[in-house]
Amino acid sequence: MTTEQRQHPGIDKLFEQWKSQHCELDRFAQELEEWVHLQSKQREAQFREGVARLNELWHRLSNHFVQEQELGKQIALAREIPLPEADAMMRQSERDHTNIANRLKHLSDRMQDAESDIDAWKSCTQELQLILDVLEQHEEQEAESIGWLLPGDSCNTTH
Numbered sequence: 001m002t003t004e005q006r007q008h009p010g011i012d013k014l015f016e017q018w019k020s021q022h023c024e025l026d027r028f029a030q031e032l033e034e035w036v037h038l039q040s041k042q043r044e045a046q047f048r049e050g051v052a053r054l055n056e057l058w059h060r061l062s063n064h065f066v067q068e069q070e071l072g073k074q075i076a077l078a079r080e081i082p083l084p085e086a087d088a089m090m091r092q093s094e095r096d097h098t099n100i101a102n103r104l105k106h107l108s109d110r111m112q113d114a115e116s117d118i119d120a121w122k123s124c125t126q127e128l129q130l131i132l133d134v135l136e137q138h139e140e141q142e143a144e145s146i147g148w149l150l151p152g153d154s155c156n157t158t159h
Contacts, residue, residue: 011078014071021064022139025057029132032057036125047111047121054108054128058101061135065097068142089145096138103131 032053039046072090107127114120 011074014074018067018071021067025060025064028057028060033132036128040125047114051108051112054104058104061101093142100135
């Protein structure tokens with residue numbers, strides 16, 4: 001444990017919560033991806049269930065993003081990161097969060113409107129895959145940005 005972390009023990013707690021939530025989100029996204037793949041093999045796609053799952057992901061991400069912003073602020077204070085660098089990192093993160101949340105909401109709305117059009121299901125699942133890819137890249141970039149605080153591997157998952 002570094003001197004900075006001992007001086008700001010709340011960071012450890014925030015970071016542990018962030019890692020735990022990150023791992024839960026990663027598992028949820030993987031389960032969603034698997035479910036969508038299985039649904040694509042069915043004759044009738046489950047649009048309502050798909051919308052419900054997308055909305056659940058949106059809510060989980062919204063909570064996670066709030067926690068990430070708080071963690072970023074706490075780390076910047078504890079590490080005494082120069083304000084311009086910390087601000088730039090947090091602005092980029094906020095833009096990513098907004099983009100991902102908006103894309104999920106838009107996709108959910110499209111799926112709700114399409115209801116049972118099989119062609120719509122295919123385009124929606126392709127869009128979901130793109131969103132999940134962007135989310136994965138975002139999370140990797142964030143973990144790298146604060147990686148010097150990570151006490152080892154954040155979660156044991158494969159993509």
